[in-house]
Amino acid sequence: MASAVTNKWRGIAGKCLVFGLALLPLGFLVADIINANLGPDPGQVITEALGIAAFQLLLVTLAITPLKKVTGWSGWLRYRRMLGLFAFFYAALHLLAFLQLILGWMDLWATFTKRPYIIAGAAAFLAMVPLAITSTRRMMKRTGRWWKPLHRLIYPAAILAWVHFLWQARSDITEMVVYAVILAGLLVVRARWFGVSSLVPLKRT
Amino acid sequence: MFIKQRPSWSVPESEVTPESVYLNRRKFMTGAIASAAALSIPGLVRAEDTRPGTVLDYKAAPQFSTDEKPAPYDAITTYNNFYEFGTGKQDPSRYASEMSVDPWSVEVEGECANPGKYALEGLLKPHQYQERIYRLRCVEAWSMVIPWVGVPLAEVIKRLEPNSDAKFVYFETLNAPEQMRGQRSLFSTIDWPYREGLRMDEAMNELSFLAVGLYGKTLPNQNGAPIRLVVPWKYGFKSIKSIVRIRFMKEQPKSSWEMIAPSEYGFYANVNPEVDHPRWSQKMERRLPSGVFRPNWIETEKFNGYGEQVAGLYKGMDLSRYY
Ligand code: HEM
Numbered sequence: 127m128a129s130a131v132t133n134k135w136r137g138i139a140g141k142c143l144v145f146g147l148a149l150l151p152l153g154f155l156v157a158d159i160i161n162a163n164l165g166p167d168p169g170q171v172i173t174e175a176l177g178i179a180a181f182q183l184l185l186v187t188l189a190i191t192p193l194k195k196v197t198g199w200s201g202w203l204r205y206r207r208m209l210g211l212f213a214f215f216y217a218a219l220h221l222l223a224f225l226q227l228i229l230g231w232m233d234l235w236a237t238f239t240k241r242p243y244i245i246a247g248a249a250a251f252l253a254m255v256p257l258a259i260t261s262t263r264r265m266m267k268r269t270g271r272w273w274k275p276l277h278r279l280i281y282p283a284a285i286l287a288w289v290h291f292l293w294q295a296r297s298d299i300t301e302m303v304v305y306a307v308i309l310a311g312l313l314v315v316r317a318r319w320f321g322v323s324s325l326v327p328l329k330r331t
Numbered sequence: 332m333f334i335k336q337r338p339s340w341s342v343p344e345s346e347v348t349p350e351s352v353y354l355n356r357r358k359f360m361t362g363a364i365a366s367a368a369a370l371s372i373p374g375l376v377r378a379e380d381t382r383p384g385t386v387l388d389y390k391a392a393p394q395f396s397t398d399e400k401p402a403p404y405d406a407i408t409t410y411n412n413f414y415e416f417g418t419g420k421q422d423p424s425r426y427a428s429e430m431s432v433d434p435w436s437v438e439v440e441g442e443c444a445n446p447g448k449y450a451l452e453g454l455l456k457p458h459q460y461q462e463r464i465y466r467l468r469c470v471e472a473w474s475m476v477i478p479w480v481g482v483p484l485a486e487v488i489k490r491l492e493p494n495s496d497a498k499f500v501y502f503e504t505l506n507a508p509e510q511m512r513g514q515r516s517l518f519s520t521i522d523w524p525y526r527e528g529l530r531m532d533e534a535m536n537e538l539s540f541l542a543v544g545l546y547g548k549t550l551p552n553q554n555g556a557p558i559r560l561v562v563p564w565k566y567g568f569k570s571i572k573s574i575v576r577i578r579f580m581k582e583q584p585k586s587s588w589e590m591i592a593p594s595e596y597g598f599y600a601n602v603n604p605e606v607d608h609p610r611w612s613q614k615m616e617r618r619l620p621s622g623v624f625r626p627n628w629i630e631t632e633k634f635n636g637y638g639e640q641v642a643g644l645y646k647g648m649d650l651s652r653y654y
Contacts, residue, residue, distance in 0.1 A: 159623055165420065166406035166620035167473055230628050233612045241610055294610070297591060298418045300518040 137204060144205045148212040151179035152219075169227030176223055177247075180216035181287050181305070184254075187213055188284060188312045195319060207261050210280070214258040217251050217287075243293035250286035253279045271330060278327035284309055384548030389460035389480045395538065396464035397636075402475040404546050406620050411553045412469065413572055414521060415504065415511040422513070427552035430510045430573070435557045441501075441579035444492035451557055455543065457490065458482040462547070463540055463561075468602045468635045470566040472611045475619050479561055480544030485535045493531070497579035501528045502560060502571045520591050527571040528584035528598065529562065530644075538563055538640050541574075564637040566600045597654040601645070602635035606654050 155175050158164050164171045187209040194202045225231055237244055257277055259265065266273050288309055292302045316325060323331050382404060401407075413423035416430075435451040460480050468474040488500065506524035508514040514523050533539065540561040543550060550556040555572025562569050568588055578584075588596035595609050604614045613631055621627040634641050645653075 164623070166402065166410050166475075167420070167617060168623045169617065169621060169626050170420075170473070172623065227623065227626055228617075230615070230626060232615060232628075236607065236612060240607065243610065296418060297414055297521045298513065298516050298519045300516055303518050 137201075140201070141204065141208065144208060148183065148209065151175060151216070169223070173220060173223040173228055176216050176220035177291075180213050180220050181284075181291060183209055183213035183216060184280070184284050184287060185305070185308055185312065188280065188309075192312060192315050195315075211258060211261055214254050217254055221247075221251060243290050246286050246293060247290035250283045250290055253283035253286065257283070275326075275328050275330050278325065278329075281313065281325050282327060382546065382548055383551060384544070386548055387460055387480050387544045389462050389544070389547070392461040392463050396462070396478075397466055397476060399464075399466065399476045401464055401478045401546075402619055407475060407477055407545060408551050408553060410475075410619065412471075412567065413513075413553055413555065414519070415513045415523075415525065415573075416553070417513045423553035424551075426512055427556075429512065430505065430507070430552050430556075432552060432557045432573070435575075437558070437574060438576045439491055439578075440576070442494050442497035442581060443579045444494065445490065454487065455482060455541075455558075458486050460544070465538075465540070465561060465563040466635050467561075467563060467567050467570070468616060468631065470568060470596070470600070470608060470611065470613075472613065472615065472631075473617045473619050473621075474629075474631075474635075478546055479540060479542040480547060481540050481542035481558075481561070483537060484539035484541050484560065485537065487541060488534060491577070491579075493579045496581045498531050499528050499580045499583050500531060500534045501526065501576075501578040501580050501584040502574050503576035503578075504571055505573045505575045521587055522590060524575075525571060526584065526587045526590075527560065527569055528580075528586055529569075530583075532644055533562070533641075536641055536644065538637055564602060564634040564641045566602055568596070569600050599645075599650070599653050601633075601641075601650065601654075602631060603633055603650055603654070604631040605633065606651050 155172060159168065159172070187206060190202045190206040190209070194200050229237060238248060239245075257279055260269050260273060260276060269276060288302070288305060291305065292299065295302055313325060323329060409424045410420045411423040412418075412420070413427065416423040416426040437449050437451065437454055438447075439449055440446045460482060462478055462480050464476060464478045466474055467477050493500075504525040505511070506514065508523075513519065529539065540563075542555070542559050542561045543557060545551065545554055550559065552573075555570075555574075558574050559572040560570045560574065569586070583598060586596070586598060586600075588600075589598055602613070607613065615628050616631045618627045618629050632638075
């Protein structure tokens with residue numbers, strides 16, 4: 127009984143900690159905006175910072191299952207939904223920042239039909255939308271057996287986000303290579319542990 | 332007598348804010364410490380400005396200068412694309428000090444009467460420095476107004492005496508991985524050294540400029556010290572930095588960006604809102620410094636507003652093909 131209570135508090139404290147950590151990138155950005163610390167082109171800096179935060183959180187979300195497997199502690203799972211939602215939150219802010227601060231809502235049609243890196247980013251974002259919508263307990267119940275195959279959309283989302291990142295590179299792709307290694311690692315361990323079919327979205331297994 | 336027609340974008344000399352005003356503003360901002368120090372030293376009339384670099388002796392060239400407000404020194408020197416030092420906008424200001432620019436020489440070769448290795452001083456000595464306040468438009472859809480100090484490229488080229496086979500001028504940036512960390516990167520797609528080129532008539536155009544200074548002092552390394560090209564009607568990447576080689580050529584050279592992505596970057600790279608780029612719309616630009624809540628968008632002008640000087644160079648050319 128007593129240990130159940132401490133466990134509960136430990137869980138809440140852990141969630142608060144993860145929540146706070148996930149808010150850090152936004153906190154730094156807001157501080158930089160307030161202190162006018164973003165240089166002469168703040169719109170670009172903000173858009174990039176939000177994009178990288180979204181992508182990193184997506185990768186952290188993908189790392190939860192491997193973490194559980196490696197550490198043998200299933201407590202990690204508690205944070206997965208929150209992390210995934212934060213990834214979506216940053217992606218949505220990233221999109222908004224781009225539209226508001228870089229594009230000024232001009233030239234929308236050409237932007238979303240003619241620029242390959244934008245199309246990849248938009249596809250990644252679209253893949254994340256149903257995941258965010260169906261993340262609540264109620265939606266989990268309603269989607270039932272479809273929930274799991276649906277949520278495998280996170281794999282194409284992560285891959286598309288990476289392609290989006292790669293295609294906006296001008297010349298040097300060191301950073302993209304580093305992230306490729308991480309992403310590939312996460313996907314490969316899953317394929318090895320659970321089979322390749324466990325990576326295929328919308329396929330019931 | 333030679334009567335110069337004043338181009339529409341130029342303004343009378345009297346309207347250009349004198350450079351000293353910027354310096355003063357800056358000095359004012361460096362605050363009480365500097366002025367107190369100046370006052371306490373007898374005979375020192377003005378506080379020395381704290382920017383690095385050597386003060387240059389130059390004349391203003393208002394007929395080639397815009398009356399738009401130059402970007403602050405800090406913006407011009409901390410927001411750079413100079414991939415030899417990394418791809419982040421702040422990388423050059425952090426790491427360009429690893430490059431040594433003194434002594435510096437420029438190798439002149441190819442179709443000309445006076446090839447050879449020129450010490451920088453020798454290359455520039457016969458010429459009077461000018462200050463030209465130009466717009467610089469980056470292909471990434473941002474722009475700045477920058478007060479350069481330097482010499483017209485045409486004057487230098489004339490002294491090198493290109494022959495009738497010289498149809499193009501090719502330039503190279505320093506290639507020194509031990510000084511340039513971006514060149515040490517394993518995953519860079521640029522085949523160093525960085526290369527650029529101009530058609531001979533473009534190079535001889537009165538706007539083409541070899542800059543050695545910024546805001547009245549020698550260039551900071553991140554801005555392409557000690558000598559760089561400035562071609563204000565073309566996207567910024569044409570304005571090659573830290574030049575070590577000038578070659579007069581019969582054939583059209585390939586520029587670095589053309590080598591990496593020919594479908595995105597052509598040899599000409601003229602600023603042109605009518606020609607779309609696969610990554611960025613070129614119809615608008617953010618004039619920097621820009622704000623978070625009030626982004627400073629302006630419409631991009633063809634040839635970056637220098638059409639009167641340069642449109643003639645491209646008469647009859649399909650600019651959507653020769654982009
Ligand atoms: C409709 C959706 C999206 C749009 C319009 C969009 C747009 C952009 C733009 C304009 C940039 C800056 C590119 C540049 O200036 O070179 C960028 C960079 C980036 N975006 Fe997106 N994006 C979208 C979705 C996403 C998503 C869903 C993710 C990740 C989950 C993401 C991650 C990134 C990353 C990592 C960068 C690179 C940041 C950096 O340079 O450090 N984007 N995006």
